[in-house]
Amino acid sequence: MQSLRDLEEKEVEAWVLEHHFPRYRAEQIFRWVQEKDVTDFSEMENLPKDLRQALREEFSLALPELYRRYTSKLDETEKFLFTLADGHRIEAVFMAYHHGNTACISTQVGCRMGCAFCASTLSGLARNCSSGEMLGQIVAIEHLTGKKISNVVLMGSGEPLDNYTEVLRFIRLLSGKIGRNISQRNITLSTCGIVPRILELAEEKLGITLALSLHAATDEKRKKIMPIANRYALSDVMEAVRFYFKKTGRRISFEYALVLGVNDGEEDIRELSGLLKKKGEHFPAHVNLIPVNPIKERDFTAPDRKKINRFKEGLEKQGITCTIRREMGADISGACGQLRRDAELEEKED
DSSP: OEEGGGOOHHHHHHHHHHTTOOTTHHHHHHHHHHTSOOSSGGGOTTSOHHHHHHHHHHEEOOOOEEEEEEEOSSSSOEEEEEEOTTSOEEEEEEEEETTEEEEEOOSEEEOSSOOTTOSTTTTOEEEEOOHHHHHHHHHHHHHHHOOOOOEEEEOSSSOGGGGHHHHHHHHHHHHSTTTTOOOGGGEEEEESOOHHHHHHHHHHTOOOEEEEEOOOSSHHHHHHHOGGGGTSOHHHHHHHHHHHHHHHOOOEEEEEEEOTTTSOSHHHHHHHHHHHOOTTOOOOEEEEEEEOOOOTTOOOOOOOHHHHHHHHHHHHHTTOEEEEOOOOSGGGOOSTTHHHHHHHHHHHHO
């Protein structure tokens, strides 16, 4: 059964008219779902019983069901493993920052991109998440924590641009005036670099932040850890993100997971600096250094703090703005997809 959270207002209106109810009922329904986060049709008090019954027969308001909840002893990070209506599981994370509360959500059940440092891809892709399932993660987190989400990151399990249509619908719903009305500037979409989709997204001229999962500054090194690099050359990826900046005016963020002995040397600093800076070009880029989260199935480890700081300082000397991401939730299987993977393995053993 389809979630009513999947529908945009114009689609709710089309359904209302098709079922011979007054047009104005569409906005009422939409507000109940997107603004008031109802989870039962009986809560829609200003709707007649026959309309509520008709909705109940065709749609669901169920949220992802909490399967497990983990709270970090190191910080305020909480990680949630949710069960969807068909039994599949996805992860979402709540992170408290000084600028507001952030939800990191999943856009797919699993992932088919195959990045070597990511647990999400170990079992492959099961299916895409719908826009309503993405919204449901945010609603569920707010209900569970009692805290309002002000920033959303599409950086959980899955490749958002591999689920392009539903992700765009989700962004429209999330930033719509009726509902959460979260500024698109507070939404970050992370991609491993699907070039045609980046170009398509640029034409949407959204206000979101695009984050490219770069992780290496040459095709040779990138291919060793990111299979997508065998499909799209780094030169084409960089051309695409520069086009995105030209179309939107939004600074590009580059995610760079530091892996000891793989991409953390002086040569890597020089290569990364050369990739991001071209003489005479105005291209504001920000590098987000991420000490890689360990996953059980890989032997990747993060460099020590001294080496991480040296890498950051090397980039800054080249005029590149750079931050080191806070290691949040490292004690609760912080690697993306690890909780889902652990649950899968436990069930197989049982």
